[in-house]
Amino acid sequence: MNQNSHTHRDTIFVEDAKILQHTAFEGEQFFIKLLAPKTAEKALPGGFVHLQCDDMLPMRRPMSLMRVDAKKGELDILYKKHGYGTELLSKQKEGQVLSVMGPIGVPFKLKNYKRRPLLIGGGVGLPPMVFLSEHMKKSKEDISPFVIMGSEVPFPFTTKPSQIMIDGIPDGVIGTMPLLEDWGIACRLTSLQGFPGCYDGYVTDLARHWLDVMTDEQRSEVEIFTCGPTPMLKAIQALAAEYDLPCQVSLEENMACAVGGCAGCVVEIETESGSAMKRVCVDGPVFEASTVVFQ
Secondary structure (H helix, E strand, O other): OOHHHHHHHOOOEEEEEEEEEEEEEOOOEEEEEEEOHHHHHHOOOOOEEEEOOOOOOOOOEEEEOOEEEOOOOEEEEEEEOOOHHHHHHHOOOOOOEEEEEEEEOEOOOOOOOOOEEEEEEEHHHHHHHHHHHHHHHHHOOOOOOEEEEEOOOOOOOOOEEOOOOOOOOOOOOOEEOHHHHHOOOEEEEEEOOOOOOOEEOOHHHHHHHHHHOOOHHHHOOEEEEEEOOHHHHHHHHHHHHHHOOOEEEEOOOOOOOOOOOOOOOEEEEEEOOEEEEEEOOOOOEEEEHHHEEOO
């Protein structure tokens, strides 16, 4: 059995989670807050849960974690309605109970960060970047994270002009996520939909603006963390290679069991002993970008 399977054996829980809050946003996006103390106690940035969507649907759906309050036992999840399961989930009401399995997966790097972490999230990859940002804020390491978020639907939380100056960012690109701004973490938003204050282009384009004004010494202090759709991750993998930057990616894959049994979420990874098929659920979802073979 894979070593990671042993690692996860005593840290994945199945518990009934009460819905504390369920809010709809534009673009068929939803925010759900769950009371799940066992899962919250062990959850780490980059991990996910396998969530029941409805009593009538046996198959669960994998959901990234956006924020976790271990003391209160709460999980915050942001998801987009895009299929039968999430459509059923969107109809669940506050006070109802759903079965949750988690936390699952290998998390992002948790300490010993470089001076300038660059966090890039796109679409449903936004939530893990919020979770990782909060973890970095609490780490007390001497770091200055910069977060870039991209979306083709309206950003789910109210944006506002940033008061944090960032070298290399084009004039007028001032939109930020208020939560990150309140934490003192620099953030900018991108979209191709002309949203006010957002950069009109891809997340990688805005990242280039930031990287290109740096000296070689400053760029040596950068490492990238990212989650989002596969084309975006592939582009960021190329960006990291071009600038010779370490990069961790959190992959998105369809999952059935989510605990390593069905091998339905395998991806090709380059290892020291050659190419191997790894399960995104328990061998990942976080991998070193340089090792991922994107199809």
